[in-house]
Amino acid sequence: MTLLEAENLQTVYGPGCSRCIESTGDRAGTNQCSHCGSVVACAEADLGVEAAEVLGIVGESGSGKSSLAELLALERDDDATTAGDIRYDGHDGNLLEVDYETRHDLRTREIALVHQHIRDGLNVAFTGGGNVAEKLLSAGHRSYEEVRERVRELFEETEVPVARIDDLTHTYSGGMQRRVQIARALATDPNLIVLDEPTTGLDVSVQARVLDTFRRVQREEGVAAIVVSHDLSVVRLLADRTLVMRHGRIVESGLTDRIMEDPHHEYTQTLINSVI
Amino acid sequence: MTDHATPPDGETPDDEPPDGGAPVPTDSVDAALASLDSDGVAGYNYAYLDEHTKRELRRSMLKAVAIPGHQVPYASRPMPLARGWGTGGIQASLSILGPDDIFKVIDQGADESVNAANIRRLAENTADVSTTTDTTEADLIQSRHRIPEEVLTDEQRLVLQVPITDALRMVDSSDAANRRRHAHKNYGKMWVHLYENVVEYGEIQIASRYPTMVADRYLMDPSPIPRWDVPKLDDADHLTVLAAGREARIYAVPPHTEVEPLAFEDRSFTVERFPGRACHACESTDTYLVEVSEGATESETDTFETRYTCNDSSFCEKRRTNPGIPKDHHLDREGVDWGPELSDVATDDAENATERGGNDE
Amino acid sequence: MTVLSVDGLSKTFDVYVLDDTRVVGLDDVSFDVREGEFLAVVGASGSGKSSLLNCLYRTYDPSSGEVVYRGPDGDVDLATCPDRTIIALRGDTIGYASQFLDEIPRVPAVDVVARPLVERDVDRTDARATARRLLSALAVPEELWQAYPATFSGGERQRVNLAQALAPKPDLLLLDEPTSALDPETRRAAVDLLSSYPGSETTVVGVFHDTDVVEAVADRVLVLEDGRLQRVVPVEAYDGEVVIE
Numbered sequence: 001m002t003l004l005e006a007e008n009l010q011t012v013y014g015p016g017c018s019r020c021i022e023s024t025g026d027r028a029g030t031n032q033c034s035h036c037g038s039v040v041a042c043a044e045a046d047l048g049v050e051a052a053e054v055l056g057i058v059g060e061s062g063s064g065k066s067s068l069a070e071l072l073a074l075e076r077d078d079d080a081t082t083a084g085d086i087r088y089d090g091h092d093g094n095l096l097e098v099d100y101e102t103r104h105d106l107r108t109r110e111i112a113l114v115h116q117h118i119r120d121g122l123n124v125a126f127t128g129g130g131n132v133a134e135k136l137l138s139a140g141h142r143s144y145e146e147v148r149e150r151v152r153e154l155f156e157e158t159e160v161p162v163a164r165i166d167d168l169t170h171t172y173s174g175g176m177q178r179r180v181q182i183a184r185a186l187a188t189d190p191n192l193i194v195l196d197e198p199t200t201g202l203d204v205s206v207q208a209r210v211l212d213t214f215r216r217v218q219r220e221e222g223v224a225a226i227v228v229s230h231d232l233s234v235v236r237l238l239a240d241r242t243l244v245m246r247h248g249r250i251v252e253s254g255l256t257d258r259i260m261e262d263p264h265h266e267y268t269q270t271l272i273n274s275v276i
Numbered sequence: 277m278t279d280h281a282t283p284p285d286g287e288t289p290d291d292e293p294p295d296g297g298a299p300v301p302t303d304s305v306d307a308a309l310a311s312l313d314s315d316g317v318a319g320y321n322y323a324y325l326d327e328h329t330k331r332e333l334r335r336s337m338l339k340a341v342a343i344p345g346h347q348v349p350y351a352s353r354p355m356p357l358a359r360g361w362g363t364g365g366i367q368a369s370l371s372i373l374g375p376d377d378i379f380k381v382i383d384q385g386a387d388e389s390v391n392a393a394n395i396r397r398l399a400e401n402t403a404d405v406s407t408t409t410d411t412t413e414a415d416l417i418q419s420r421h422r423i424p425e426e427v428l429t430d431e432q433r434l435v436l437q438v439p440i441t442d443a444l445r446m447v448d449s450s451d452a453a454n455r456r457r458h459a460h461k462n463y464g465k466m467w468v469h470l471y472e473n474v475v476e477y478g479e480i481q482i483a484s485r486y487p488t489m490v491a492d493r494y495l496m497d498p499s500p501i502p503r504w505d506v507p508k509l510d511d512a513d514h515l516t517v518l519a520a521g522r523e524a525r526i527y528a529v530p531p532h533t534e535v536e537p538l539a540f541e542d543r544s545f546t547v548e549r550f551p552g553r554a555c556h557a558c559e560s561t562d563t564y565l566v567e568v569s570e571g572a573t574e575s576e577t578d579t580f581e582t583r584y585t586c587n588d589s590s591f592c593e594k595r596r597t598n599p600g601i602p603k604d605h606h607l608d609r610e611g612v613d614w615g616p617e618l619s620d621v622a623t624d625d626a627e628n629a630t631e632r633g634g635n636d637e
Numbered sequence: 638m639t640v641l642s643v644d645g646l647s648k649t650f651d652v653y654v655l656d657d658t659r660v661v662g663l664d665d666v667s668f669d670v671r672e673g674e675f676l677a678v679v680g681a682s683g684s685g686k687s688s689l690l691n692c693l694y695r696t697y698d699p700s701s702g703e704v705v706y707r708g709p710d711g712d713v714d715l716a717t718c719p720d721r722t723i724i725a726l727r728g729d730t731i732g733y734a735s736q737f738l739d740e741i742p743r744v745p746a747v748d749v750v751a752r753p754l755v756e757r758d759v760d761r762t763d764a765r766a767t768a769r770r771l772l773s774a775l776a777v778p779e780e781l782w783q784a785y786p787a788t789f790s791g792g793e794r795q796r797v798n799l800a801q802a803l804a805p806k807p808d809l810l811l812l813d814e815p816t817s818a819l820d821p822e823t824r825r826a827a828v829d830l831l832s833s834y835p836g837s838e839t840t841v842v843g844v845f846h847d848t849d850v851v852e853a854v855a856d857r858v859l860v861l862e863d864g865r866l867q868r869v870v871p872v873e874a875y876d877g878e879v880v881i882e
Contacts, residue, residue, distance in 0.1 A: 050721065100460055123465075127475065130468045137471060138464030144474050144540035166475050212743060219756070240724050255695060255720050262697040266653035273654050 002048050002089065003191055003224050004072070009045040009084035011067040014038025016081055024248060026267070031064065031248040041067035041080065042248045049192065051089075052222040056239030056256055058271070060230055064248035066116070066196055069228040071096070073113035073194040074103050089191075108138050112185035114178075116197040121181045124170035128160065128180045131169055135187035154183035158213050175206035182214055186221065193218075194226045199234055211237050232272065236260055244268045323370040323403035329353055330371035333526070337368065337517055340528035345490025346458070347441050352524035356398070362420060363521030365437035366395055369418045372433065372517075373403045380407065380414035385422045385564075385587035392420075409590045412606040421484070423505040425563050425588040427604045427614040428514035430531055436499045438520040441527065443487040443497040463495050466538065474543050486545070489536045490529060503537070504547045504564040508615050510535040547616035556583040558595035562603070563588060639707065640809065640840045641670040641693075646702035646716070648688050648864075662688035662697070664864045675831075675841045677851040677872070680861035686844040689861065690813050692716070693842060694733050695723045706731075708808065728756065732807030734798050736814045746772065746789070746797050747782045753805040764804075771800035774834070776826040791818040799827060803834055812843035816850055828853045848877035 012020060017036035024031050024040040031040050042064035049055050059065045071082060074095060086095040088110070095106065107113070112135075115121030122131050132151045141147050155162045158179040160172075169177060178198065185193050198214065199207040215238055218225055227238045235242050235256060242259045244252040244267065252265040263269045321327065329351070336350035355363040362383075373379060381396045383389035387409040395418060396407045408414050411424040420437040428434060444454040447465045457463065466487055473480050484500040488509070498506055499518055509516060509529050516529040529535055539545035550565045565584040586592035595601055604612040648662040663685045670676050680686050691697040693704060695715055704715040708730055713722060727733070732753075744752075750768035755761055772782055775796040781789065786797045799815045815831075816824050824847070831841075831854045845851050851858060851872065858875040860867040 053721075053724070104460060104462060123468075126468055127472055129475065130472050133471045134464045134468045137467035138462070142541045144471065144543045147471065147540075148475075166472075209743075216744075241720055254698070255723060257696045258698055258720075261691065262650070264651075264698070269652065269654050 003051045003053075004049045004089070005087045006048070006072060007046050007085045008043075009047075009068060009071050009086070010043040010082065011041040011064070011071060011077070012038050012043075012081045013041060013079060026247050026249050026251050029247065031062065040064075040248045042071075042245070045084070045250050047243060047250070047253075049224050049226060051191065052224055053241070054218060054225045054227060054239045056235030056242035057226065057228045057245060058230065058232055058235050058242060059245035060271070063245040065228045065230075065245045067248075068245070069113075069194050069196050069226060072226055073111060073196075074098075074107055075113065076103075108135065109188050110190050111192045111194065112188075112190040114181045114185050114193060114195045114198060116200055118174070118177045118181070122169050122177060122184070124168070126169055127166050128169050128172055128176070129155070129165040131180055132184045132187050135184050139188045150187065151183075154187055157186070157217055158183040159209065173206075174202050175210055178202065178210050179213055182210070182217070186217060186223070189221070190223060192224045192226070194228070196228045197231075198227065198229065199231060207234075214238065232260065244271065320402055323373055324356075324398065325353065325367065325370050329367070333367055333371040336526045337372070337528060340517065340526050341515065341530045343494070344530055344533045345494030345496040345527060347525040347527045349524055350526050352521050355521065357394070359522040360439060361391060362395060362418070362437040364519035364523075364526070365418045365420070365435050365521075366398065367521065368435045368517050368519035368526065369395075369399065369416060370403060373399060373405050373416060375404045377403075377405050377415040378408050378413055379403075379405045380409060380411060380417045381419070382417070382422060382424070382588075382590075383420045385424075385566075386589045388589070410594075411588075411590060421500050421502075422564075422587060423501055423508045423516075425586075425591045425603050425615070427607055427612050428512065429607065430513040432514045434514055434516045436501070436516060436518045438497065438499045438518045438525075439522070440485065441497060441518075441520045441523045441525040443485065443495045445497075446485070446487070458494060461493060463538075466495060470538060470540070470543075474540070479543055480539060480545070487538045489534075489538060491533050492536070494527075495538070496527065496529075496535075498535075502548055502564060503545070504616060506535070506537050506545075507547070509533075550584065553584045555586045555592060555595075557585055558592045559599065560586055560592065560595055563591065638672045639669045640672040640674075641707070641842070642703070642705040643668050643670075643693075644703045644705070646689075646692060646704060647700050648685075648692055648697055649700045661864050663692060663699075665702070666861075666864075666866045667702075668859060668866060668869050670840055670842060672840055673838055675843070675854055675856045676869075677855035677858045678842060678844045678861065679846075679851060679858060680867075683863075684861040685864040686861055687813055688864070690733075690811050690842065690844055694727075694731070694811050695720075706809065730808040731811065732802045732805060732809070733811045734802030734813065734815045736795065736817055743785050743787070745783045746777065746786050749786055749797055750800045750804050753801060757805055767804055768800065771804060771830070771834070772797070774826065774830045775800055776823050792820060792823060795819060796823065796827065799830075803830070806834075806839055808838065808840065810839055810841045810843075812841065812845075814844050814846060817846055824850065851875065852877075 015036050016038045017033060019035045020033040020038055020040050021043055023034050033040060045068055047055065057065045057068060070077060071084065082096060084096055088095050129151045132154055133147050136147050136150060151165065152162055155165055160176050160179045160183060164172065169180065172180065198210060202210060211234060227235060229235055239256045241254065242256040243250045244259065244265065246267050252259065252268045259268060260272060263272050323330065333350055336348045340346065340348045352364060353367060355366055357363065379396065379399050381392040383392040386392065399405050400407055411417065411426040414432060416433050416435065417424065418435040423434065442451065442454050444457055444466060447469045448454055470480050473482065484502055485497050486503050486506050488496050488498050488506055490496045498509060511532050511534065513531055515531055517526065518528065519526045537545040553565055554561045555563065555565060564587045566587045568583050568585050569580045603614055604610060644667045646666045647664055650660040650662060652658045652660055666689065678686050678689060688697060692699045693715060699716040702716060706713050706715050708726065747765055747768045750771055751764035754764035754767060769782060777793060777796050781793060786794050789797065795815065795818045802810060816827050819827055828850055855872045857869055857871050859869045
């Protein structure tokens with residue numbers, strides 16, 4: 001069953017013109033329109049995610065993967081002009097056109113985003129537990145004990161020491177903060193989690209633990225995920241299928257092991273060879 | 277505090293006369309003062325504020341009534357006292373007072389406080405109203421930090437002075453972000469505050485300005501009234517107008533509006549309790565008591581005694597002469613739900629009283 | 638009954654990073670695999686053994702040809718069917734064991750092996766019992782069952798990997814040198830298990846290096862040479878001869 005189906009997603013920074021699309025992308029070799037100077041962060045992007053499936057999006061910095069992820073996570077960037085169509089199971093109409101309230105509701109219950117930057121995803125002045133509780137409280141949970149119990153459960157599930165539950169989030173290590181974000185994202189049993197660069201800024205051993213935790217929890221909960229990373233090993237470990245982005249376009253997509261072992265596109269080959 | 281009509285001492289008056297009328301003689305300070313004195317209150321518009329200001333305030337109040345709990349901006353005027361001293365309340369009161377109204381002003385439950393007395397006098401002088409200290413007699417009550425103990429009727433209006441209008445300021449200093457939250461009824465952050473409060477203290481410990489939902493839509497700061505008074509706003513017969521001078525915002529709780537303090541299902545909202553205590557003057561056990569430290573009156577020794585007394589001084593006064601008088605004594609009905617539930621409090625009190633009695637003596 | 642029909646399977650790689658070199662991995666390979674059969678794939682290094690297995694599992698995109706799998710839900714051309722069909726088949730009826738274990742660290746070996754069963758809704762206790770049986774049959778010391786495979790030796794990890802692939806008894810099992818890192822003794826245990834555990838319905842296509850293993854487990858032998866099919870013979874007719882450079 002398809003959970004999310006997106007067509008022709010597009011994010012443009014700048015005034016935009018009629019020739020933006022033709023003058024950018026993989027063939028043009030740039031994401032900046034030579035006519036109006038606008039940056040086409042992503043365009044002509046079609047993708048689908050099924051229930052419990054993990055989709056990887058890889059590409060180098062500026063390839064448009066984060067812009068795509070933001071669109072899918074229903075983040076809004078007021079500086080950008082966005083277009084496209086996102087259909088979501090059980091919801092009528094285009095998710096990109098819903099009002100604030102519906103969007104807020106979807107983001108509270110259905111589609112969770114784990115931000116690349118901790119401060120975008122967590123309120124560091126709250127306790128770690130408070131950050132996770134916020135999701136539940138926003139979703140209308142009103143029993144303190146139940147909220148408390150669920151937060152404890154989520155801490156255990158994501159391997160954040162429960163003893164730290166009432167410490168302020170800014171006292172947590174980077175890896176713990178990332179896991180608190182994952183706990184927060186999982187709190188309301190969403191159907192889809194968007195992970196933006198889940199390992200950025202973490203040292204290697206901590207990265208492994210965060211990824212392990214996520215992979216285990218993702219499988220146990222049967223939640224679908226979109227994992228955005230410049231790091232191929234992250235996507236290799238997590239994703240069933242992978243999209244490769246360059247200059248704001250999806251240049252290749254397929255089974256993750258196929259992309260890694262038998263890359264077709266010249267750019268993908270370079271990308272994979274540059275790592276291995 | 278200087279009287280509103282008296283110019284500052286020792287200063288030469290401006291060339292422009294305050295009323296824009298005949299020029300004030302400038303040959304001597306005394307002459308200038310004399311000419312102003314003769315003008316007196318007559319130089320001012322009825323109820324101090326000009327008609328445009330009053331109309332704008334009334335419109336804001338109507339809007340506030342139409343959207344219960346929503347903060348409506350208004351053009352807060354300079355008043356003859358500093359902002360933060362009740363200027364919002366004064367403007368609200370003065371714009372709805374008429375000459376037939378009886379006005380009561382209390383400050384933390386007391387009619388005699390200097391601030392309350394001055395506000396009362398301002399209304400007397402400029403709006404030609406009569407005043408009272410008896411809650412049941414008043415048509416309009418302006419108050420700071422309290423709602424009177426005696427149940428207000430649908431003929432009465434209450435104006436509360438508000439220092440901080442937004443309950444969300446407690447959790448986020450950004451008014452822009454908070455306005456967005458109100459617009460979308462997004463109060464998750466306040467709930468986290470309550471959650472962390474329970475984590476820290478085992479219960480919600482917010483002494484005053486208790487975050488309160490109005491008509492299940494807007495989160496409201498009920499002004500710094502004690503928790504004791506918050507239940508009085510729920511389904512009340514009277515209109516409550518909350519006005520802030522410094523922040524230039526007015527909001528309201530219309531009669532018979534649902535007002536619900538935020539709390540968890542299993543960590544409920546509780547009011548202040550005074551187990552085993554009674555007012556030392558009227559012996560009341562069902563009113564909001566405050567601790568007072570006084571020198572033992574007769575002998576002027578250094579020993580101070582801690583006692584409890586009603587915070588609502590005028591009702592305390594009444595009970596001293598008529599001890600059995602209930603809070604809804606002046607209504608046609610009886611048993612009006614007003615203020616905190618006391619049935620279980622009474623039980624608790626009785627138990628606690630026995631326990632504590634031993635310790636105290 | 639034929640369960641897998643490979644017809645004209647070719648795989649070429651256009652390697653842009655090597656000045657657009659075209660490398661031929663498989664060239665027009667055709668063969669059938671019967672249900673319940675154990676087909677061993679042999680050949681020299683670079684003869685295309687792993688390419689063939691990768692094409693069957695779709696880790697490689699075949700360049701041309703058909704790989705018709707007659708699965709429980711009808712015929713599927715594994716060479717061209719949608720990615721999600723492959724994902725579904727992998728989760729359900731097609732198993733694969735590579736030479737290397739790619740597992741979540743900090744999961745005990747017994748749970749690594751039990752995982753495919755649990756994902757197929759087998760009760761966790763039953764799944765662990767099966768896992769223990771397989772680990773025991775593969776002579777993995779009992780004290781390692783609760784330890785993390787990431788800390789194991791190459792041979793131990795390979796056995797955990799093999800046990801994991803065997804556990805759900807997939808209809809079609811693809812094995813890529815599952816015994817390459819084993820010493821003779823444990824290899825014998827693996828061979829015993831390979832010849833006994835897969836049920837009569839399980840079809841196995843496996844790449845093997847060692848003639849003794851091939852002779853012990855295979856029904857037929859497919860010999861590859863430079864990406865081309867050299868011959869497919871019954872194991873009785875197989876002489877162990879592969880072209881070795």
